[in-house]
Amino acid sequence: MRNISTILRRELAAYFTTPLAYVFIIVFLVLAGVLTFFLGDLFERGQADLQSFFTFHPWLYLVLIPALSMRLWAEERKSGTIELFLTLPIRLIEAVLGKFLAAWCFAGIALALTFPLWITVNFLGDPDNGVILASYLASWLMAGAILAAGAAISAATKNQIIAFIVTAAVAFVFIVAGTPTVLGLFQGWAPEGVIRAVAATSVFGHFSAITRGVIDLRDLVYFVSIIIAFLGANAVLVDLKKAD
Amino acid sequence: MLEIRNLVKHFGPLVAVDHVSFTVPRGEVLGFLGPNGAGKSTTMKMITGFLAPTAGTAIICGHDILTRPIAAKRCIGYLPEGAPAYPDMSAAEFLDFIAHIRGYSGREARRRIAAIVEMIHIGEVLHQPIETLSKGFRRRVGVAQALLHDPAVLILDEPTDGLDPNQKYEMRRIIAAMAPQKAIIISTHLLDEVEAVCTRAIIIARGRVLADGTPAELATRSRYHNAVRLGVPLGAEARIKADLEKLSDVAAVEEADDGDGHALMVFPRARRSLATEIGDLARAGNWKLTGLRVERGRLDDVFRTVTMPEPQLPAA
Numbered sequence: 001m002r003n004i005s006t007i008l009r010r011e012l013a014a015y016f017t018t019p020l021a022y023v024f025i026i027v028f029l030v031l032a033g034v035l036t037f038f039l040g041d042l043f044e045r046g047q048a049d050l051q052s053f054f055t056f057h058p059w060l061y062l063v064l065i066p067a068l069s070m071r072l073w074a075e076e077r078k079s080g081t082i083e084l085f086l087t088l089p090i091r092l093i094e095a096v097l098g099k100f101l102a103a104w105c106f107a108g109i110a111l112a113l114t115f116p117l118w119i120t121v122n123f124l125g126d127p128d129n130g131v132i133l134a135s136y137l138a139s140w141l142m143a144g145a146i147l148a149a150g151a152a153i154s155a156a157t158k159n160q161i162i163a164f165i166v167t168a169a170v171a172f173v174f175i176v177a178g179t180p181t182v183l184g185l186f187q188g189w190a191p192e193g194v195i196r197a198v199a200a201t202s203v204f205g206h207f208s209a210i211t212r213g214v215i216d217l218r219d220l221v222y223f224v225s226i227i228i229a230f231l232g233a234n235a236v237l238v239d240l241k242k243a244d
Numbered sequence: 245m246l247e248i249r250n251l252v253k254h255f256g257p258l259v260a261v262d263h264v265s266f267t268v269p270r271g272e273v274l275g276f277l278g279p280n281g282a283g284k285s286t287t288m289k290m291i292t293g294f295l296a297p298t299a300g301t302a303i304i305c306g307h308d309i310l311t312r313p314i315a316a317k318r319c320i321g322y323l324p325e326g327a328p329a330y331p332d333m334s335a336a337e338f339l340d341f342i343a344h345i346r347g348y349s350g351r352e353a354r355r356r357i358a359a360i361v362e363m364i365h366i367g368e369v370l371h372q373p374i375e376t377l378s379k380g381f382r383r384r385v386g387v388a389q390a391l392l393h394d395p396a397v398l399i400l401d402e403p404t405d406g407l408d409p410n411q412k413y414e415m416r417r418i419i420a421a422m423a424p425q426k427a428i429i430i431s432t433h434l435l436d437e438v439e440a441v442c443t444r445a446i447i448i449a450r451g452r453v454l455a456d457g458t459p460a461e462l463a464t465r466s467r468y469h470n471a472v473r474l475g476v477p478l479g480a481e482a483r484i485k486a487d488l489e490k491l492s493d494v495a496a497v498e499e500a501d502d503g504d505g506h507a508l509m510v511f512p513r514a515r516r517s518l519a520t521e522i523g524d525l526a527r528a529g530n531w532k533l534t535g536l537r538v539e540r541g542r543l544d545d546v547f548r549t550v551t552m553p554e555p556q557l558p559a560a
Contacts, residue, residue: 006344010330017332017373080328084389087292087324088345089317243295 003090007098008105011072015106020067028064028110035060036117048125053117054135054211058175058204061146066167068106069150070160072099073238078158082242096235100151100227107143111136131213138210141223142203146171148230155237158244171203178202245270245427246291246397250300253286253451260286262451263300268427270396273419275442275459276431279551283451284431285325288401291429292322305396318346321395323403327386331375335366335385338374339392346393356392363418364388379406387415391422398428404437416441435543445543449551463541464515465549472510472518473500475535481508484531491521507535 015021032053036042040052076082085095121127150167157163176182178199186195199205203226206219246268253261261283268274278284289295291302293309293316302309307316329338339360343353361367364384369377374385383406390398403419404412419428419441432438438445439459447455447462455462463469476484485497485508493516500509512518519538526533 002347003345006341010333010341013337014330014332079331080324080326081330083289083294083324084322084328087294087317087320087322088342089314089347090345091314243289 011102070163073155152234178205252299275438278448321390466541469541
């Protein structure tokens with residue numbers, strides 16, 4: 001535990017010692033605001049909720065989250081610090097968890113900084129704050145799932161740009177799998193079970209389910225198992241590729 | 245303190261390390277010598293638990309690196325090749341991170357960092373980002389990191405690479421000062437470094453240990469061991485050379501023009517001592533010698549002989 005928190009603090013500090021943290025937070029807040037007000041028509045809908053804010057999160061994360069995960073391992077491998085890091089008396093799983101949790105905390109900080117929107121809707125009307133809280137949780141879980149995938153992909157390459165692009169592609173597949181457009185392609189010829197299976201693997205479906213205000217155990221299990229699976233893959237990839 | 249048992253590492257078809265075994269007791273500074281690509285760094289990476297060996301293992305302070313990696317790693321201070329460190333962090337932040345990972349916090353962490361900063365002389369750059377430091381300071385930060393927990397086993401991959409002569413001298417002084425309490429391995433391709441700090445040297449090439457002994461013992465394997473260098477006046481060399489070649493223990497006489505003036509290098513048979521015989525001959529022949537020196541042997545010569553692939557002999 002102690003080692004995890006030491007690694008977490010170092011990694012989190014590493015975000016803030018470069019402009020990455022500030023650029024990320026500013027771009028995230030500006031994009032979230034623009035999407036919510038202009039594409040989401042927050043005011044025109046005349047409803048006191050944040051649905052027009054959360055609707056765009058999968059697409060926002062598709063572009064932004066890979067930027068957080070791409071450096072996690074690729075940078076260590078490129079600069080050779082991985083040899084120093086992994087010869088310290090720590091377990092591999094502590095290293096993997098420390099790094100992932102740092103990125104996840106950072107995503108949480110960026111998400112928390114959107115609180116003025118929440119204040120705005122509370123000021124203008126009487127929203128269901130339970131739904132909003134559930135939606136924040138869903139958004140953070142989705143960020144965690146993409147980050148875990150991104151961390152594993154980052155361990156497979158020395159090149160951060162490659163890590164970014166591949167992570168974005170993987171996230172895209174996970175997100176669109178549950179959209180009506182993709183499910184529509186299967187409609188009419190594929191058996192019901194296949195359609196359900198495709199929908200069930202999708203981040204989008206589980207995310208939308210929680211943002212409706214119902215925290216179903218199945219949705220939580222989905223995100224947690226995605227995260228655990230990718231972290232496991234992360235550990236294996238680090239072990240395989242560290243010396244290349 | 246440190247025991248290497250039959251380490252083997254294959255990278256695909258390439259055999260990088262081929263059954264390397266040795267032990268390093270406390271108080272010994274082992275110089276790990278070899279040409280580039282000889283397997284020095286790969287061996288060090290296996291000892292420190294970064295690479296898994298294909299076969300064999302390393303025992304550090306009684307802990308097997310394969311079965312008890314955490315306990316073994318606690319006993320090791322390691323400076324990887326190139327002294328990697330997080331470029332965005334300052335030296336102080338970096339050492340603080342290492343201290344916490346090594347299990348120190350609060351006052352104890354501060355005390356250890358202060359002591360090491362004092363010892364390695366990095367106080368003036370402590371709060372600069374590591375990426376802005378000169379190569380010498382970066383290397384010293386790497387060494388500081390390896391020494392922070394006062395490890396019983398110290399493994400330094402090219403600790404003086406990139407340092408200027410003063411810094412090299414300083415680093416060797418630091419290593420020599422720690423030597424009595426630790427088992428130390430340093431890899432290098434600087435032969436004067438081996439003679440300056442090492443109590444033992446291992447020459448490795450193509451993954452195999454080819455020579456193992458004190459630097460003085462290794463030097464006796466040089467063809468220059470017990471060779472005699474004679475400074476001779478111009479014009480007299482032909483006569484002196486002819487006289488020398490009559491001695492039964494003389495194998496060869498070569499003319500040497502090595503910057504110190506005109507000289508003859510006399511090589512003995514079977515590395516026997518020639519000084520007395522040559523002295524007598526010189527007095528008898530009334531040579532006007534400008535100098536006489538018995539060579540101890542040259543490590544670079546041994547290094548070359550030992551590590552060069554043997555010439556292919558034509559089939560008889």
